[in-house]
Amino acid sequence: MRLTPTPAQTVGPFFGYALPYAGGEALVDRSHPGAVRLHGTVYDGDGVPVPDALLEIWQPDEHGGISQQPGSLHRDGYTFTGWGRAAVDGVGHYSFTTVEPGSTGDGVAPYFLVTVFARGLMDRLFTRAYLPADPSTLEQDRLLSSVPADRRQTLIATREPDGSLGFDIHFQGAQETVFLTYPNTPQFTGPVE
Amino acid sequence: MAEKNTNPDAAALSQAEIDAEIAAIHGEYRAQRDAGGQVETNARLNFPPYRSSLLRHPTKSLHHADPEDIELYSPAFGHRDVSPLEADLTIQHNGEPIGERIIVTGRVIDGDGRAVAGQLVEMWQANAAGRYMHKRDQHPAPLDPNFTGVGRTLTGPNGEYSFTTIKPAPYPWKNHNNAWRSAHIHFSLFGTDFTQRIVTQMYFPGDPIFALDPIYQSITDQAARDRLVATYDHSVSQHEWNTGYRWDIVLSGSNRTWAEQEEEH
Numbered sequence: 001m002r003l004t005p006t007p008a009q010t011v012g013p014f015f016g017y018a019l020p021y022a023g024g025e026a027l028v029d030r031s032h033p034g035a036v037r038l039h040g041t042v043y044d045g046d047g048v049p050v051p052d053a054l055l056e057i058w059q060p061d062e063h064g065g066i067s068q069q070p071g072s073l074h075r076d077g078y079t080f081t082g083w084g085r086a087a088v089d090g091v092g093h094y095s096f097t098t099v100e101p102g103s104t105g106d107g108v109a110p111y112f113l114v115t116v117f118a119r120g121l122m123d124r125l126f127t128r129a130y131l132p133a134d135p136s137t138l139e140q141d142r143l144l145s146s147v148p149a150d151r152r153q154t155l156i157a158t159r160e161p162d163g164s165l166g167f168d169i170h171f172q173g174a175q176e177t178v179f180l181t182y183p184n185t186p187q188f189t190g191p192v193e
Numbered sequence: 194m195a196e197k198n199t200n201p202d203a204a205a206l207s208q209a210e211i212d213a214e215i216a217a218i219h220g221e222y223r224a225q226r227d228a229g230g231q232v233e234t235n236a237r238l239n240f241p242p243y244r245s246s247l248l249r250h251p252t253k254s255l256h257h258a259d260p261e262d263i264e265l266y267s268p269a270f271g272h273r274d275v276s277p278l279e280a281d282l283t284i285q286h287n288g289e290p291i292g293e294r295i296i297v298t299g300r301v302i303d304g305d306g307r308a309v310a311g312q313l314v315e316m317w318q319a320n321a322a323g324r325y326m327h328k329r330d331q332h333p334a335p336l337d338p339n340f341t342g343v344g345r346t347l348t349g350p351n352g353e354y355s356f357t358t359i360k361p362a363p364y365p366w367k368n369h370n371n372a373w374r375s376a377h378i379h380f381s382l383f384g385t386d387f388t389q390r391i392v393t394q395m396y397f398p399g400d401p402i403f404a405l406d407p408i409y410q411s412i413t414d415q416a417a418r419d420r421l422v423a424t425y426d427h428s429v430s431q432h433e434w435n436t437g438y439r440w441d442i443v444l445s446g447s448n449r450t451w452a453e454q455e456e457e458h
Binding site: 007126 | 245255269273325387388389411447
């Protein structure tokens with residue numbers, strides 16, 4: 001049996017009192033010995049920060065393990081659930097506190113799966129934020145190596161001087177983020193380049 | 194042709210001008226579909242009559258990815274996360290909210306027909322006057338002190354969900370001059386793979402604003418648009434209490450290879 005999926009519609013501007021929740025951006029506490037900040041800004045096609053976007057991340061733990069523990073909406077301070085949700089602030093900036101994901105297999109470079117929602121965006125966009133690593137590790141990755149070389153950098157987080165990971169999202173423009181589509185998940189962009 | 198005004202709050206164009214843009218896109222779509230082209234089952238990310246999409250859609254084709262381990266799983270939710278009381282939006286405050294009490298119920302299944310059980314369903318909506326409990330919503334309609342408009346639940350063993358709420362009203366927005374949104378409830382859903390994640394909106398049957406609403410019309414295919422409209426179901430209505438709507442949600446197919454014992458229950 002094959003059923004046609006229900007179409008998506010925009011999250012709209014007024015999700016702010018409904019989807020974000022206390023602790024949504026903190027997958028671990030800041031005092032966790034492996035805690036790292038993943039943060040960045042969401043930009044529109046004019047390079048202007050988007051003030052009404054929402055990001056979610058979904059990731060393995062430091063050892064590459066995938067959590068199936070409940071507790072993502074009510075953080076107990078101990079359980080790593082692998083999932084986080086953060087709205088951008090008034091200047092388009094988001095911030096997660098988490099641990100760096102481990103690799104889930106041979107030849108798979110570690111990454112955060114990132115989902116972007118926003119007013120004006122009819123369906124969520126998927127992308128990946130890879131950990132910055134030595135070029136040979138990244139070159140071996142199946143997905144990264146399939147992306148044109150001149151756009152690959154949009155999928156790799158930057159190590160900031162303070163040790164945090166910077167990852168900006170650009171909906172359009174010279175630095176347009178590579179957004180991903182998967183088998184069985186139809187998305188229609190409309191006219192593209 | 195003059196460059197499009199990309200300010201989503203410009204309210205510059207008339208409804209007739211927006212209607213003409215929608216009709217042109219839908220006409221082109223029907224022609225290419227009738228000529229054997231692809232049937233579009235989803236909204237277009239780039240739908241110019243919805244002005245906010247102009248600067249926020251990808252301009253390059255989405256890049257095909259084969260899901261890897263983390264993408265084949267989804268976060269787990271349980272009653273640690275969601276209280277059963279959160280499915281009733283009419284009991285969150287000290288008094289009765291104003292408006293038509295409704296139950297919205299249905300099933301969440303995936304593209305392979307499997308029930309999506311034990312997963313989180315979140316919803317949010319405007320009140321009976323068409324206003325959200327959100328400080329940026331400055332539309333001059335009354336706020337209801339007894340209605341916040343946020344609900345959550347977990348799907349049951351057969352993928353079923355049910356919310357008790359108040360029927361939301363249409364509301365104005367600034368996409369164009371005299372722009373109104375069809376009444377709707379936002380839904381956020383997870384599947385068994387993270388690639389099934391979806392946010393969408395449920396609409397009410399017979400809404401006179403459907404044809405005028407560029408967000409609803411961003412789905413170019415009529416059959417696909419119809420999938421967002423609930424059905425009035427008198428068996429869900431209750432004597433002296435509420436009217437009832439039924440709306441089933443189909444997530445995309447799973448990308449996971451299912452073990453036999455998982456398929457049996």
